[in-house]
Amino acid sequence: MKAIQTNQAPAAIGPYCQGIVVNNLFYSSGQIPLTAEGIMVEGDITEQTHQVFKNLNAVLLEAGASFETVVKATVFIKDMNDFAAVNEVYGQYFSTHKPARSCVEVARLPKDALVEIEVVALVK
Numbered sequence: 001m002k003a004i005q006t007n008q009a010p011a012a013i014g015p016y017c018q019g020i021v022v023n024n025l026f027y028s029s030g031q032i033p034l035t036a037e038g039i040m041v042e043g044d045i046t047e048q049t050h051q052v053f054k055n056l057n058a059v060l061l062e063a064g065a066s067f068e069t070v071v072k073a074t075v076f077i078k079d080m081n082d083f084a085a086v087n088e089v090y091g092q093y094f095s096t097h098k099p100a101r102s103c104v105e106v107a108r109l110p111k112d113a114l115v116e117i118e119v120v121a122l123v124k
Contacts, residue, residue, distance in 0.1 A: 008058035010034035013110065018059045026063040026121045030076065031055040032113040045082040045114045049089040052117050057093075065121035068097050075103040076116040086115055 004019040019028040033041040033048035041051040
C-alpha cells in the first residue's frame with residue numbers, strides 16, 4: 001500500500017490520507033471544496049463542484065492516475081435539487097470517458113460543504 005499526499009490539494013482534516021494505492025488501484029478520500037490552502041470555497045454548487053474536481057485532479061495525478069482512468073465515482077450532495085448543476089460540471093470532467101457512478105443526498109457534509117466526491121481509479 002502507498003499513501004498519497006500532495007500539496008496541490010487540501011490536507012486531510014482528520015486521521016486519514018488523501019488517498020491510497022493498492023494493487024494498481026487508487027482510492028481517493030472524499031474531496032470537498034477546500035482550496036489547497038484549506039480555505040472553503042464559499043460559492044454556489046457549481047463553484048464548489050469545480051473546486052472538488054480540482055482537488056481530485058491533484059490527488060489523481062500524484063497517484064499516477066487521471067480522470068480517464070477513473071472506474072467509479074461516488075458523489076455526495078447536500079440537496080438533490082442541485083443534481084442537475086453538479087451533473088453539468090461532472091460532465092465537463094468526464095465527457096468522453098464515463099465511469100460508473102453513484103450519487104446520494106446526505107444530511108450534512110464536513111465543513112457544511114454542498115458536495116463531496118470520491119473516486120476509484122486505475123494507476124498507469
